[in-house]
Amino acid sequence: xxxxxxxxxxxxxxxxxxxxxxxxxxxxxxxxxxxxxxxxxxxxxxxxxxxxxxxxxxxxxxxxxxxxxxxxxxxxxxxxxxxxxxxxxxxxxxxxxxxxxxxxxxxxxx
Amino acid sequence: xxxxxxxxxxxxxxxxxxxxxxxxxxxxxxxxxxxxxxxxxxxxxxxxxxxxxxxxxxxxxxxxxxxxxxxxxxxxxxxxxxxxxxxxxxxxxxxxxxxxxxxxxxxxxxxxxxxxx
Numbered sequence: 001x002x003x004x005x006x007x008x009x010x011x012x013x014x015x016x017x018x019x020x021x022x023x024x025x026x027x028x029x030x031x032x033x034x035x036x037x038x039x040x041x042x043x044x045x046x047x048x049x050x051x052x053x054x055x056x057x058x059x060x061x062x063x064x065x066x067x068x069x070x071x072x073x074x075x076x077x078x079x080x081x082x083x084x085x086x087x088x089x090x091x092x093x094x095x096x097x098x099x100x101x102x103x104x105x106x107x108x109x110x
Numbered sequence: 111x112x113x114x115x116x117x118x119x120x121x122x123x124x125x126x127x128x129x130x131x132x133x134x135x136x137x138x139x140x141x142x143x144x145x146x147x148x149x150x151x152x153x154x155x156x157x158x159x160x161x162x163x164x165x166x167x168x169x170x171x172x173x174x175x176x177x178x179x180x181x182x183x184x185x186x187x188x189x190x191x192x193x194x195x196x197x198x199x200x201x202x203x204x205x206x207x208x209x210x211x212x213x214x215x216x217x218x219x220x221x222x223x224x225x226x227x
Binding site for chain 1 (some may be wrong): 144151152153156203205207216217219220221227
């Protein structure tokens with residue numbers, strides 16, 4: 001059974017303090033690993049899709065990396081507006097479904 | 111702007127009534143849409159996969175007679191919560207897969223907060 005574990009559950013940073021969020025996963029065959037941002041009371045907002053180990057993608061202060069067992073979302077010099085819950089999800093080969101982790105709630109203090 | 115539109119964003123209803131939630135893909139055709147349920151501080155739980163022109167595929171433990179899904183066209187899927195009860199109160203989110211020019215991405219609606227009194 002596909003599993004996704006995100007850590008930490010919650011993270012508090014000061015503005016400008018860089019850090020990383022972790023997503024560990026177990027799948028029989030990875031079709032894709034997805035990162036989303038979710039604000040309270042809203043649907044998830046797509047950030048990245050990673051397909052194979054070694055792949056990296058960047059968007060503004062965010063950088064996602066992928067290995068065969070985990071993915072990291074690196075946040076460089078975060079700002080208060082980066083505060084949100086970040087969700088990781090995996091899609092298995094031959095499946096239409098995404099399996100989500102519980103998310104990491106990030107709070108960036110000014 | 112949003113590529114998947116979901117409404118209503120919030121609904122309050124009495125126990126025993128039915129509630130319909132709509133999910134539209136705005137600028138792409140979605141042969142497959144997904145319906146999720148999310149509890150506070152929990153991950154998204156897939157309820158069903160909605161396929162245009164055919165019956166929805168429900169996840170184990172999801173009552174198909176309570177959560178009716180209709181994928182009427184390539185841009186519209188609806189979820190009807192029938193005879194709603196307080197335990198059905200939750201945040202419901204739809205998503206649609208775009209396999210077009212953007213590459214394969216899954217976009218989400220803004221969610222519907224259902225409160226059953």
